Amino acid sequence: MTPELKIDKDEVLRYLYHKNQPLEKNLDVLVDTLVKETTDIARPRFIYNIFTLEKNSGILLKNTELTLKGKDIARHLEKSEKCAVLCATLGSEIEMKINYYSKTELLKSVISDACASTLIEALCDYAEALIKTEAEKNSFFITSRYSPGYGDFEISVQKDLLNLIEAPKKIGVTVTDSFIMLPRKSVSAVIGFQSEKAKEEINKCSTCNLKGNCSFRKGNTYCGN
Numbered sequence: 615m616t617p618e619l620k621i622d623k624d625e626v627l628r629y630l631y632h633k634n635q636p637l638e639k640n641l642d643v644l645v646d647t648l649v650k651e652t653t654d655i656a657r658p659r660f661i662y663n664i665f666t667l668e669k670n671s672g673i674l675l676k677n678t679e680l681t682l683k684g685k686d687i688a689r690h691l692e693k694s695e696k697c698a699v700l701c702a703t704l705g706s707e708i709e710m711k712i713n714y715y716s717k718t719e720l721l722k723s724v725i726s727d728a729c730a731s732t733l734i735e736a737l738c739d740y741a742e743a744l745i746k747t748e749a750e751k752n753s754f755f756i757t758s759r760y761s762p763g764y765g766d767f768e769i770s771v772q773k774d775l776l777n778l779i780e781a782p783k784k785i786g787v788t789v790t791d792s793f794i795m796l797p798r799k800s801v802s803a804v805i806g807f808q809s810e811k812a813k814e815e816i817n818k819c820s821t822c823n824l825k826g827n828c829s830f831r832k833g834n835t836y837c838g839n
Contacts, residue, residue, distance in 0.1 A: 619658060619736045621649045621729055629728035645725055652729035656799075657705030659785040660741040662698045663778070664748070664807070667691065675699075680774050686765030687804065690757060694806030698745045700759070701781040702737045703800035704730055730799045738801050749807045757806035762793075769793045775802050 626645060627637075637645070665675040672681035673691055682691070691697060708730050715723035742759060749756045763769040773789040781787040787800045795802065806812075 617658060617737070617740050619653075619733060619740060621653055621732050621736065623649060625732040625735070626725070626728045629731050630725065644722070648722060648725045649729050651711070652708060652726055652733060655711055656708045656730065656733055658702070658733065658737045659705065660700065660702035660737060661779050661781055661784050662700040662741060662745060664696055664698050664745075666696050667694060673697075675778070678778060680771075680778055682767070682771065682804070684766040684768060687760060687767040690760045690767075691804070691806045693808040693810060693812075694757065695809065696754070696807035698749075698756075698805040698807070699775050699779050699802075700738070700741055700745065700805060701776055701779060701785065701787055701800065701802045702734060702741055703785055703787045703795075703797055704734055704737070705786070705799075706797045709797045709799060734799050734801055738803065742805065745805055752807075754807040754809060755811045757808065757812045759803035759805055761801065761803045772802055775804075 623645065626649060665678065668674040668676050669688075672683040673688060674681045675697070682688075708726070712723055712726045712730065715726055738759065742756070746756050760767065762772045762775065770793055772793050772795065776782060776787055776789055776795075781802075786797075787802075788796050790796060
């Protein structure tokens with residue numbers, strides 16, 4: 615499935631640490647040009663599957679051999695009976711363009727990267743909305759997305775999650791030996807299904823491993839994840 619997505623220019627500017635000051639006309643035009651180019655080049659795809667949960671020493675995804683471990687993911691799925699495992703990607707084409715610009719026109723590389731970051735979040739939001747609709751058909755509420763690397767939810771589980779939903783085969787997302795997803799503009803996440811409405815989202819900054827050295831937090835904002 616390839617949804618029609620729009621890149622929010624204001625969100626792109628936030629990734630660029632723009633703080634509502636007027637943009638020079640040539641820079642404004644460049645941002646608009648790269649927003650369009652990113653939209654044209656990116657190949658947004660996603661896949662998810664839903665699993666029943668069994669909770670013992672960890673969280674077992676039933677009918678699989680995968681157990682999710684860690685206090686933070688256990689807390690996130692504390693009231694969940696099922697979960698969706700999601701992977702979304704923009705494909706390798708936009709990554710190649712960003713890499714090309716990094717060697718030829720650094721400013722374009724930075725702006726294109728911000729455009730792609732905004733677009734992958736929009737794709738995840740789109741996929742989450744579909745998952746929410748599926749959950750509601752079965753009288754469930756959903757939690758927010760929770761990704762490997764948040765808190766003590768080990769990033770090493772990334773490969774197992776992607777293999778479980780056949781992301782390498784179906785949408786071309788793989789994981790390196792150092793647990794980096796390729797293409798880089800890809801996201802994996804777990805979303806819980808529970809019978810009561812989830813509490814208001816607590817800022818994930820408190821459980822992020824980068825919170826001590828985050829430029830977004832220094833600017834009194836957040837990364838959007």
